[in-house]
Amino acid sequence: MAKQLIPFIISLLLFIFTEVEGAKRSYGVYNSNPVKLFVFGDSYVDTGNFVHSESYKPPSGITFPGNPAGRFCDGRIITDYVASFLKIESPTPYTFRNSSNLHYGINFAYGGTGIFSTSIDGPNATAQIDSFEKLIQQNIYTKHDLESSIALVNAGGNDYTNALKTGRIIDLPGFMESLVKQMSVNLKRIRSLGIKKVAVGLLQPIGCLPVLNVISFRTNCIGLLNVISKDHNKMLLKAVQELNKEAADKSVFITLDLYNSFLSAIETMQKKRAEKSTLMNPLQPCCEGNNLEDSCGSLDDEGSKKYSLCENPKLSFFWDTLHPSQNGWFAVYTILQSTLGQLIT
Template sequence: MLVLLLIFRETEGAKKTYGVYDSSNPVKLFIFGDSYVDTGNFVHSESYKVPNGITYPGKPAGRFCDGRNLADYLASYLKIETPTPYAFINSTNMQCGVNFGYGGTGVFSTSIDGPNTTSQIDSFQKLIEQNQIIKQDLQSAIALVNAGANDYTNALKDGKFLNLPSFRDSLVKQIAVNLKRIHSLGINKVAVTLLQPVGCLPVLNLIALRLECVDLLNAVSRDHNKLLLQAVQDLNQETGGQSVFITLDLYNSFLSAIETIKKQRAENSTWMNPLQPCCEGKTLADSCGTVDDNGSKRYSLCDTPTLSFFWDVVHPSQKGWSAIFPLLQSSIGQLITT
């Protein structure tokens, strides 16, 4: 058995997560969702523009942050390389699975012209039908699904937010349909993330001067998660009580990591304010990586990205994910042990 030892020095969290890769590991990871898990599918986006990727791998690489994201950390935990983005797959690079995640998309259609979760699962099914993914690949496979936040943002723009309970019900029902479909295609371990505390995102916590999360907005996440937890419980009951479906609690993991950082800062930690983005557009029309016609930056960048929790106004930095991921590991362990 060939074991490759890789040592990374960015953060203590990364040291705990990145380490040993096992080339004989039969586990394959199939990823569906949005920019929290996209590792390169949204080719014509700011994820391929400077300064994204500044921490890892040192240049833009298709991730909406300065380095690794949730998909990378989960793959490393499973001791496999990060699965190849669907946009770049071929017959030789799917040994660890496929990442279908696409930044900006959602469970339903959003303002981004990219594949929503249903379309991503369609692509997965097509690979199975073409025998590019065989049943043997699926026997030890794990699926990760992260979607929903962009749907709420889109609903706010389209006025659907005015009938939030009805929209939330339809959203969670569709997530359940997607999870059940992934399982029906042959994957017996499916992890779905709970919605992050949206009131903590810098794009929204600005109304609290980025000193606190906005609890009124976090209530949207809590209500969504309550319904999703029940839906997952119902799905497991349909499978005879097996723990096919598990949830990864991004909501409480975000909150816990943020509060821990706040306490550390009070003790002279070098962390930035965890509710402050490292990279931010100069106007609402600009984003991290935006330049004008002359190539001049339309964004500001913090001095030390590796000390930030949020990379931009929506996405955690690599340092942020390294603080969040250990809080998810007890749940993720169920993917392997059950």
């Protein structure tokens, strides 16, 4: 009798194993070809490429994962939230491509860079796409991989802030037009390499950045500077619309409205602060250098801190003078979720 049961038991175990493995694959646990995320741009989306920067020095990463992890933030940034929305891990930074899992894509973004060259000696958007193309030529990713992949692109903010700080903007409309034109070229090129869905971030309200709103004593955003963002975004939206008209699939390119998401999140926090004055001013950075020449994470020759840190980063919107905190990014992500849904339809 026992011998007769052995084949039945083996068949039953095989059936259970097959069903369990199938269920795992259906939820992406062991999926051999999950959605892959390829990221291009600046520090808003960089998760670890700028190794010799404050992103790898305390107090970065103080909220998550508890130590510096290559993000210009106290914790997670928008890239992490987009990856989570896609039910995958954040893609590996390009810097670590030879020693890490490339299963979920690659992050080419490099903090401080822009659409064109900036004061940071790092790969601009064009150079990042060059690196992506080389990996495709090396067959690191197949055509099938790319067809089920998504690109996240965010650049332009550093081009403007760098130009404003150095006084290089003589012809603002011409500068803006050249930026948007190059962004359009970049987006079209990413699409031509085989990626079916591309999400591009609109320019954040640069007049709200603490590095610039300091002239209002952090009481409000600088409206005149926000006009630059609005005009840039109008031009970029038109360019994206044209790109979608040219594409066979009319919804290849989608825009992530960082401009209104930032403003909405900041306004919500300001209203809460009006009701409870002990809450943090959302236009105030959590971490800031003690002097103009210092920044978040600066130390003197003896290793003493040359910056101040807020009591609770989880109550801030801005982490430092340029970047949202994890709390800030989560608020922005929450507003953008309905738009992100277009990536998976």
